[in-house]
Amino acid sequence: MQTIAPTFPRLLLAHAQQQPDAPAVREKDLGIWQSWSWADVAREVREFACGLASLGFKAGDNLAIVGANRPHLYMAVIAAQSLRGVPVPLYQDAVAAEMVFMLEDAAVEFVIAEDQEQVDKLLECRETQPAIRHIVYDDPRGLRHYDQPGLLGFEQLCELGRAWDTAHPGFFDRSVAAGEASDVAVILYTSGTTGRPKGVCQTHASFIAAGRGGVETDRLGPGDNIMSYLPMAWVGDHLFSVAQWLVGGFTLNCPESAETVMNDMREIGPSYYFGPPRTFEGLLTAVSIRMEDAAAPKRWLYAKFMALARRVGADILNGAPVGAIDRLLYALGDLVIYGPLRNVLGMSRIRVAYTAGAAIGPDLFRFYRSIGVNLKQFYGQTETCAYVCLQRDGKVKLQTVGSAAPGIELRIADDGEVLVRGVSVLQGYYKRPDATAEVLDADGYFHTGDAGVLDAEGHLRIIDRAKDVGRMHGGAMFAPNYIENKLKFFPQIKEAVCFGDARDEVCAFVNIDYEAVGNWAERRGLAYGGYVDLAGKPEVLTLVAECIAKVNADLASEDGMGDTQIARFMVLHKELDPDDDELTRTRKVRRGFIAGKYAVLIDALYGGKGEQFIETQVKFEDGRSGVVSATLSIVEAKRYPAMKAAA
Amino acid sequence: MNSRKIGDVILDVQNISLSFGGVKALTDISFDVREHEVRAIIGPNGAGKSSMLNCINGVYQPQQGAITFRGRHFKHMNSRQVAEMGVARTFQNLALFKGMSVLDNIMTGRNLKMKCGLLAQALHWGPAAREEIAQREFVERIIDFLEIQLHRKTPVGRLPYGLQKRVDLGRALAMEPQVLLLDEPMAGMNVEEKQDMSRFILDVNDEFGTTIVLIEHDMGVVMDISDRVVVLDYGRKIGDGSPDEVRANPDVISAYLGTVH
Numbered sequence: 085m086q087t088i089a090p091t092f093p094r095l096l097l098a099h100a101q102q103q104p105d106a107p108a109v110r111e112k113d114l115g116i117w118q119s120w121s122w123a124d125v126a127r128e129v130r131e132f133a134c135g136l137a138s139l140g141f142k143a144g145d146n147l148a149i150v151g152a153n154r155p156h157l158y159m160a161v162i163a164a165q166s167l168r169g170v171p172v173p174l175y176q177d178a179v180a181a182e183m184v185f186m187l188e189d190a191a192v193e194f195v196i197a198e199d200q201e202q203v204d205k206l207l208e209c210r211e212t213q214p215a216i217r218h219i220v221y222d223d224p225r226g227l228r229h230y231d232q233p234g235l236l237g238f239e240q241l242c243e244l245g246r247a248w249d250t251a252h253p254g255f256f257d258r259s260v261a262a263g264e265a266s267d268v269a270v271i272l273y274t275s276g277t278t279g280r281p282k283g284v285c286q287t288h289a290s291f292i293a294a295g296r297g298g299v300e301t302d303r304l305g306p307g308d309n310i311m312s313y314l315p316m317a318w319v320g321d322h323l324f325s326v327a328q329w330l331v332g333g334f335t336l337n338c339p340e341s342a343e344t345v346m347n348d349m350r351e352i353g354p355s356y357y358f359g360p361p362r363t364f365e366g367l368l369t370a371v372s373i374r375m376e377d378a379a380a381p382k383r384w385l386y387a388k389f390m391a392l393a394r395r396v397g398a399d400i401l402n403g404a405p406v407g408a409i410d411r412l413l414y415a416l417g418d419l420v421i422y423g424p425l426r427n428v429l430g431m432s433r434i435r436v437a438y439t440a441g442a443a444i445g446p447d448l449f450r451f452y453r454s455i456g457v458n459l460k461q462f463y464g465q466t467e468t469c470a471y472v473c474l475q476r477d478g479k480v481k482l483q484t485v486g487s488a489a490p491g492i493e494l495r496i497a498d499d500g501e502v503l504v505r506g507v508s509v510l511q512g513y514y515k516r517p518d519a520t521a522e523v524l525d526a527d528g529y530f531h532t533g534d535a536g537v538l539d540a541e542g543h544l545r546i547i548d549r550a551k552d553v554g555r556m557h558g559g560a561m562f563a564p565n566y567i568e569n570k571l572k573f574f575p576q577i578k579e580a581v582c583f584g585d586a587r588d589e590v591c592a593f594v595n596i597d598y599e600a601v602g603n604w605a606e607r608r609g610l611a612y613g614g615y616v617d618l619a620g621k622p623e624v625l626t627l628v629a630e631c632i633a634k635v636n637a638d639l640a641s642e643d644g645m646g647d648t649q650i651a652r653f654m655v656l657h658k659e660l661d662p663d664d665d666e667l668t669r670t671r672k673v674r675r676g677f678i679a680g681k682y683a684v685l686i687d688a689l690y691g692g693k694g695e696q697f698i699e700t701q702v703k704f705e706d707g708r709s710g711v712v713s714a715t716l717s718i719v720e721a722k723r724y725p726a727m728k729a730a731a
Numbered sequence: 732m733n734s735r736k737i738g739d740v741i742l743d744v745q746n747i748s749l750s751f752g753g754v755k756a757l758t759d760i761s762f763d764v765r766e767h768e769v770r771a772i773i774g775p776n777g778a779g780k781s782s783m784l785n786c787i788n789g790v791y792q793p794q795q796g797a798i799t800f801r802g803r804h805f806k807h808m809n810s811r812q813v814a815e816m817g818v819a820r821t822f823q824n825l826a827l828f829k830g831m832s833v834l835d836n837i838m839t840g841r842n843l844k845m846k847c848g849l850l851a852q853a854l855h856w857g858p859a860a861r862e863e864i865a866q867r868e869f870v871e872r873i874i875d876f877l878e879i880q881l882h883r884k885t886p887v888g889r890l891p892y893g894l895q896k897r898v899d900l901g902r903a904l905a906m907e908p909q910v911l912l913l914d915e916p917m918a919g920m921n922v923e924e925k926q927d928m929s930r931f932i933l934d935v936n937d938e939f940g941t942t943i944v945l946i947e948h949d950m951g952v953v954m955d956i957s958d959r960v961v962v963l964d965y966g967r968k969i970g971d972g973s974p975d976e977v978r979a980n981p982d983v984i985s986a987y988l989g990t991v992h
Contacts (some may be wrong), residue, residue: 113881114871210965225876343881 090265091288093129093166100126104334105418106306109155111341112348122333128242132258134195135245137255139218143168143262144270145189148207150174150183151198153312153325153338156181156222156238159194161316161326165269165288166260169601172283173317175669179421179703187272190283190514191497195207196238199612200226205233223620231479245647252728265289270326270727272319283514284319284466293507294471295327297490298462302356302436304504309354309433313345318670321439324358327469332727335542345368349430357713358435360441361569362671365448367429369575373603389417390454397422397454409676421456431457436477438462440470441670443546443565445573446482453480461485467530469508470491473544484543494544495529501550502536503529551673554585560647562590564675567648570638574631575600579660581673582650583686589651591689593682594628595659596642601627616714619655625719628655633722646726652689653721654696656682657714663703685716694718734837738766741911741942747777747786747796752853757793758966763846768912769943771953773977774963781823782911783963786943789813789822792883814843819908820901821932823915823946829888829909835875836887840905841866850954869939876938877931891986900931904939913934913945918954925949929956954978962986 091427099108104123111118120128135723141147147164147451155172162169172190174183176198183205187195193215197203203221212728218234220241227235249256269288273281291705312325329336331440334356339348346367349357352363375386391594396410415676426432437452437459444461458477463485464470472494475486488494492506506516509530516595523531535550542605547553548563556562571580578597584590597618603610604627612618636649660666666678679686681700699713742764749757757779764770772780787789787798789808798805800816819840844866845852845861855863876882877897882890887898896916903911916932917925929952930947935941947953954962956972962970962977964986970977977983 114868114875116871198895226938228935340880342879347881 089262090292091165091263091267092259092269092326093162093263095292096122096126096129096162098332099330099333103306103591104175106331106333107335108329109158109336109338110352111155111338112275112344114350115340117337118555120640121410125155125159125162129162129166130161130249131245132156132159132238133166133241133245133259134248134252134256134513135241135334136163136463137167137252137259137343138244138248139194139241140196141167141169142257145169145194146172146192147194148172148174148187148190148192149316150195150202151176151222151316152342153314153316153321154198155336155338156195157316158312158325158329158336160220161270162330165263165267166256166307168259168263168267170268170285172273173315173322174273175315175317176202177315179663180205184209184213186283187213187216188282189281190271191215194220196222198265199223199389203227203230203248207655216363220644229588234284263288265292266545269512269559270322272317272322272466275532280645282516282519285509285511285514286469286508291323291469292331293491294323294464294489295329295331297471297475297507297595298323298328298491299332300490301476304328304332304334304356304436305335306335307333308356308435309337309352310334310356310358311345311349311354313335313339313342315669317617318441319464319470320360323470324356324438346544348432349547350427350728351430351431353430355433355435357431357437359437359439360670361439361444361448362442364439365572365575368448368451369597369600371425371428375599376603376607377647386421389421392417393422393454394450397456398450398482401453401456402480410448413453425455426457429457434458436460440464440485443548443671444570447573449482462489464508465532467510468504471508472504472532479541479543481539483542484545485542486538487542488544496536496538497531500533500535500537500547500553502532503544503545505529505534525585552653556584556590556647557586557588558647560645562648566645566649567592567635567639570635571631574634576604576627577631579667579673581660581675581678583679583689587690589690590648591686592632592650592653593678593685594625594653594655596628596630596655598659609725615659616657616712619657620714620716622717625717626654628653629719629721636721637724640667640724647725649723649726650721651723654685654689654716657698657716658700658702658712661702664701679687734819740764741801742787742848742944743795743799744783744787745799745825746870747793747798748781749786749791749793755904755966757963759967760796760968762961762964762968762971763961764942764944767890767940768944768958769932769956772944772963773948773950773960774954775852777965778963779966780963781914782966784820784914784946786811788818788912802867807818817907817909818908818912819903819910820912821896821903821914821916823918824921825895825899826897827887827902830886832884832886833890833901834874834884836898837870837901837905838866840902841870854897855867866962869907870905873904873907876904877901878936887944893920893927896920896924896928896981899926900935904935904941907939908941910942910944913947914951915946915948917947917949932956933969980991 085403089098099122105121107119108125109123111122147169149157149160163170187209195206206219222238224237268285269291271283271285273283314321317473325336337352339345349395365405396406399406434457437457440462460475463473471489472492473486474489495503497503505528531552534546535548535553537562548565552564554562562584568580569583571577579595581593582590599616639645639649693715695715697715702712703709744763747757774780786793792807816904847862851859857990896906917928936943960977962983969982970980
């Protein structure tokens with residue numbers, strides 16, 4: 085059932101009329117899945133919106149939304165839009181100092197916060213940003229004794245809303261009816277690998293078009309279930325959990341807590357799933373660890389059938405011709421390995437799974453497709469509602485992100501940059517016409533900043549960030565992300581940063597995966613006292629060196645990549661962390677910042693030293709800071725002769 | 732921000748003496764606990780802290796002295812009676828059912844609240860089933876409160892120590908206690924686990940108004956979260972008062988740091 089309406093609030097009301105009793109949102113609370121029907125959602129949105137209106141929220145005002153994926157926070161999105169206001173979701177794990185910037189930029193007076201933790205942060209923000217007048221909280225726990233002005237609970241606000249609704253009959257309906265497709269529907273702040281965050285203004289028309297394109301491509305609708313567990317401030321979540329939800333009319337499922345997502349997913353068995361590559365990586369790491377702990381016969385069976393899956397699994401999913409014996413064996417494998425594995429991953433009922441946000445390692449991608457999970461890629465960014473390219477069923481190529489989505493035009497600029505024009509392109513950056521002019525050209529093309537190529541069938545292949553792609557002294561093209569993704573496919577490696585632009589050789593920083601390597605060490609009886617100690621163990625360095633040797637062998641066999649093999653590496657003494665500004669909130673590497681912060685280590689890597697002492701400031705989650713110091717060893721990696729292009 | 736009100740004396744311990752044969756564990760100890768406060772008992776190893784707790788909760792019967800709880804006078808306490816009066820405790824060395832899930836362990840804390848008989852419970856018959864559902868809801872609130880949803884179905888023995896301590900606290904909370912006795916809730920924990928546990932103890936005190944009596948070794952923690960502190964040494968009381976008073980008490984300093992002779 086598809087619903088046509090020009091704005092999100094009107095889409096909601098249409099669902100409430102057409103399928104009032106169908107489940108719209110579920111949330112696990114006190115161990116039980118609680119449901120809201122479309123009629124319930126419409127009623128609560130109405131109460132919430134009227135409550136906001138009674139406090140003076142009006143058209144054009146911004147409502148900041150801070151918290152994890154909770155039904156009430158999604159309702160707040162639509163409530164703000166119902167009043168022709170604009171929801172501004174913010175990353176809930178941002179510290180107060182980061183949040184202040186966006187609250188000030190968007191001149192926020194009204195905030196809805198999830199719980200005490202967020203309220204504390206907002207009260208801290210209010211000290212420098214007194215414009216914040218009202219803070220509404222969803223979970224009252226621990227807030228009983230707070231008596232700050234302007235602080236009230238979700239229920240209290242709804243009560244105010246009911247009174248307002250009675251006193252102003254027809255107000256809500258008039259307000260919703262007045263909304264137009266060209267109104268700004270949401271402001272999403274870009275995490276920004278460089279510089280300050282910018283608010284991206286997207287209209288109802290753009291996001292609805294983007295949502296509709298996805299829903300039609302994959303035939304989504306009532307009966308489909310999706311897990312909503314990614315930050316609401318991320319464009320991907322907004323596309324899937326708001327735009328597609330309201331266009332398609334399927335069911336959102338909010339987990340009990342961030343930790344329980346895996347369990348909750350197994351219980352719900354979503355049919356539609358979306359995760360950034362790192363989530364899929366994390367799941368695979370968890371499986372790999374458990375398989376290594378399994379008994380020998382199970383390990384043998386797993387290895388045998390996974391080898392078969394790698395050979396034919398992806399072809400079977402693509403509908404390509406596969407021999408009868410292989411098909412039979414695959415069916416057997418499905419019974420004993422792939423089926424149970426999908427079940428453990430909570431993916432038994434998955435019809436469509438998507439990944440985006442960063443390039444996914446081809447091996448990782450192949451793994452999921454080979455066990456029968458229809459994992460596909462799409463491509464887009466905040467400025468394009470995350471809607472530029474989609475992989476269509478049956479036309480999935482491992483190396484590409486698919487072809488242009490309905491309503492989108494693609495062009496590759498002379499310097500290799502991907503340019504996009506069409507329905508989902510941003511209206512502009514909030515209060516930043518200068519920045520808007522930089523990315524939108526006179527022909528209406530948005531400059532993505534990604535370097536890519538279009539193949540003969542019009543499929544887009546992204547190579548790297550245009551600004552990250554460099555040249556080595558020898559003239560070879562250096563694409564750091566490409567190499568890092570190969571490294572990150574190993575469960576033992578959590579994060580990697582490669583350097584090589586304008587240098588003779590490539591060198592790398594590596595972060596070990598504490599869980600995977602810790603488990604590995606325990607099984608070998610290797611004693612360690614925490615992350616720093618483990619990362620510095622000679623055995624661990626050897627383990628990482630083996631991974632790097634495999635990547636080098638891989639690079640050597642690829643055309644034009646042989647010269648970018650990793651010469652030396654260092655295992656960092658601390659995890660790269662968004663709290664220390666080393667990663668963005670979406671966990672992309674901030675290359676320039678890291679190069680500056682760890683300049684002494686880079687000099688050591690290229691200076692022929694054997695080890696280097698470093699002392700680093702770290703911020704803990706509660707805002708305190710401390711110092712971590714270590715002496716890091718520099719390890720030479722094994723390199724292979726590069727295959728010549730002519731061979 | 733903390734606006735909880737400390738009330739009248741709820742528990743009054745008068746002149747308690749306890750000995751095991753010739754060994755004097757406690758000598759003439761008196762102190763009181765006021766409603767809604769966090770009261771700490773500290774002291775070096777073997778000072779008699781756990782013995783004191785065991786007297787309050789009826790495990791040991793002191794030879795001399797008396798305990799007044801909510802105006803009722805007791806020569807010695809009886810552990811079932813104590814539980815029924817709303818006093819719950821956790822244990823220094825954990826006394827959980829290792830093979831049972833987190834959920835079932837906390838459920839056992841609701842035992843006193845269940846009215847149905849053994850047979851009805853075993854058959855999960857009508858009223859017994861309804862009763863269990865009602866009790867389960869309460870237990871789920873505790874699980875939510877202590878943020879252990881992920882481990883709901885995990886056997887307790889498989890959990891790390893810090894989490895087992897949290898389950899132990901959960902089971903005590905399941906009794907809806909008015910007074911909670913905590914025996915070294917932070918023993919053997921790392922700094923982060925200690926911070927979490929301190930937060931939970933303060934939250935319990937704040938949210939439910941539960942009076943808390945705790946034994947703890949970590950002076951930093953005690954001074955941070957307690958309203959008043961009793962100091963024991965070799966079975967005798969050597970100090971009593973606010974954290975600041977106790978910290979300045981010369982007897983306490985010498986007991987902890989040793990005196991120069």
